Amino acid sequence: xxxxxxxxxxxxxxxxxxxxxxxxxxxxxxxxxxxxxxxxxxxxxxxxxxxxxxxxxxxxxxxxxxxxxxxxxxxxxxxxxxxxxxxxxxxxxxxxxxxxxxxxxxxxxxxxxxxxxxxxxxxxxxxxxxxxxxxxxxxxxxxxxxxxxxxxxxxxxxxxxxxxxxxxxxxxxxxxxxxxxxxxxxxxxxxxxxxxxxxxxxxxxxxxxxxxxxxxxxxxxxxxxxxxxxxxxxxxxxxxxxxxxxxxxxxxxxxxx
Amino acid sequence: xxxxxxxxxxxxxxxxxxxxxxxxxxxxxxxxxxxxxxxxxxxxxxxxxxxxxxxxxxxxxxxxxxxxxxxxxxxxxxxxxxxxxxxxxxxxxxxxxxxxxxxxxxxxxxxxxxxxxxxxxxxxxxxxxxxxxxxxxxxxxxxxxxxxxxxxxxxxxxxxxxxxxxxxxxxxxxxxxxxxxxxxxxxxxxxxxxxxxxxxxxxxxxxxxxxxxxxxxxxxxxxxxxxxxxxxxxx
Numbered sequence: 089x090x091x092x093x094x095x096x097x098x099x100x101x102x103x104x105x106x107x108x109x110x111x112x113x114x115x116x117x118x119x120x121x122x123x124x125x126x127x128x129x130x131x132x133x134x135x136x137x138x139x140x141x142x143x144x145x146x147x148x149x150x151x152x153x154x155x156x157x158x159x160x161x162x163x164x165x166x167x168x169x170x171x172x173x174x175x176x177x178x179x180x181x182x183x184x185x186x187x188x189x190x191x192x193x194x195x196x197x198x199x200x201x202x203x204x205x206x207x208x209x210x211x212x213x214x215x216x217x218x219x220x221x222x223x224x225x226x227x228x229x230x231x232x233x234x235x236x237x238x239x240x241x242x243x244x245x246x247x248x249x250x251x252x253x254x255x256x257x258x259x260x261x262x263x264x265x266x267x268x269x270x271x272x273x274x275x276x277x278x279x280x281x282x283x284x285x286x287x288x289x290x291x292x293x294x295x296x297x298x299x300x301x302x303x304x305x306x307x308x309x310x311x312x313x314x315x316x317x318x319x320x321x322x323x324x325x326x327x328x329x330x331x332x333x334x335x336x337x338x339x340x341x342x343x344x345x
Numbered sequence: 346x347x348x349x350x351x352x353x354x355x356x357x358x359x360x361x362x363x364x365x366x367x368x369x370x371x372x373x374x375x376x377x378x379x380x381x382x383x384x385x386x387x388x389x390x391x392x393x394x395x396x397x398x399x400x401x402x403x404x405x406x407x408x409x410x411x412x413x414x415x416x417x418x419x420x421x422x423x424x425x426x427x428x429x430x431x432x433x434x435x436x437x438x439x440x441x442x443x444x445x446x447x448x449x450x451x452x453x454x455x456x457x458x459x460x461x462x463x464x465x466x467x468x469x470x471x472x473x474x475x476x477x478x479x480x481x482x483x484x485x486x487x488x489x490x491x492x493x494x495x496x497x498x499x500x501x502x503x504x505x506x507x508x509x510x511x512x513x514x515x516x517x518x519x520x521x522x523x524x525x526x527x528x529x530x531x532x533x534x535x536x537x538x539x540x541x542x543x544x545x546x547x548x549x550x551x552x553x554x555x556x557x558x559x560x561x562x563x564x565x566x567x568x569x570x571x572x573x574x575x576x577x578x579x580x
Binding site for chain 2: 138141143163167170171173175177178179181182183184185194195198199244
């Protein structure tokens with residue numbers, strides 16, 4: 089495609105101590121595309137996502153969002169940039185001390201002069217769309233099941249109608265049925281918002297459902313990037329082993345770094 | 346760096362009023378029983394100890410003065426500081442540490458909210474404001490403890506005890522205690538936030554952060570107690 093990618097990650101490198109976690113990750117994501125990053129634990133997937141959000145600054149390389157460089161930008165510019173993003177974290181990362189409606193409308197209330205009642209109405213509307221009863225808005229995160237927390241995290245991510253959605257292991261810790269439900273909710277909401285998404289997942293069933301394209305990260309580099317439909321026949325031994333969950337092959341536990 | 350950032354964001358808008366109120370209630374209101382009990386019994390034991398000591402050279406009538414000066418200048422702020430360090434410093438480190446471990450701080454950041462401003466600044470402000478009030482109340486309770494022992498156990502005349510209490514007490518004595526309390530409150534909140542914010546991963550990391558917050562706050566209270574006293578009475 090010749091159009092400017094929504095997100096361009098260009099040769100980013102990151103080292104922690106003596107550990108080279110990212111050795112030059114490059115990835116283009118077009119607008120409204122859904123890309124999944126897969127790879128063994130510790131291969132650098134989460135660090136890539138955190139670099140994209142500016143939570144970690146890469147040692148070198150460039151990250152462009154809508155054509156704007158985000159590495160090294162000012163705090164204020166970063167905050168403006170972050171308004172385009174919605175993110176769900178692996179374990180939800182809901183704010184324990186806040187009720188669900190406060191969690192869901194957290195950014196909306198920071199950004200706008202939304203009254204308490206209006207915020208509650210917005211939260212009730214969103215959680216209902218995601219299949220939760222409106223009554224949950226008065227509960228605290230600890231009172232909800234894992235699946236419900238994932239839905240609330242999704243509600244918080246989409247509440248401000250972001251252009252880009254990031255999902256870190258959206259189905260981890262869930263049974264396959266609940267995982268499937270979460271995937272469908274993600275697909276619905278992404279379609280509704282017309283958002284671009286980048287997802288990290290180990291769950292291949294989930295990847296097949298939500299991704300247009302897949303990138304496999306191994307030892308801090310992307311070793312394969314292609315359409316999800318090509319994922320089963322890549323000809324790359326590491327990808328084949330990972331996709332089919334084979335215990336034997338070039339990938340072994342803990343060798344990703 | 347952390348201290349400078351904490352101070353900067355404590356005076357920089359936006360201010361999170363609800364967070365501040367929550368911290369004021371946590372630190373100020375819920376610490377009252379523990380501070381009250383500590384200073385009450387400290388005042389009582391101080392009266393008893395000074396009486397038995399001073400009786401050896403017939404200076405029993407200075408008990409009330411010794412109690413009020415000791416409580417307002419030293420025991421009130423230091424004991425309240427140490428008790429609040431144990432209660433609040435630990436709870437701040439545990440809460441913020443848990444938020445770190447469970448990615449809630451990253452989530453805050455990703456929602457365009459500065460964690461230093463949302464989490465740390467309200468705690469620092471609340472700690473600095475609340476400790477002087479706690480200490481003032483603790484001073485009154487501590488002096489009252491001394492009065493109880495002095496009057497009901499040692500047989501002092503109530504009005505004479507009160508007169509002796511006020512006779513040598515100066516505004517600077519109380520003021521010194523309140524300045525110390527503000528410094529201690531700042532340090533307790535700072536240590537709680539710092540160790541929680543930089544907590545290691547997992548339950549062990551949070552546990553260690555909690556311990557470090559209490560220990561470092563306690564040590565800093567004792568060191569700054571000397572420094573503040575030296576500044577006031579250095580000459």
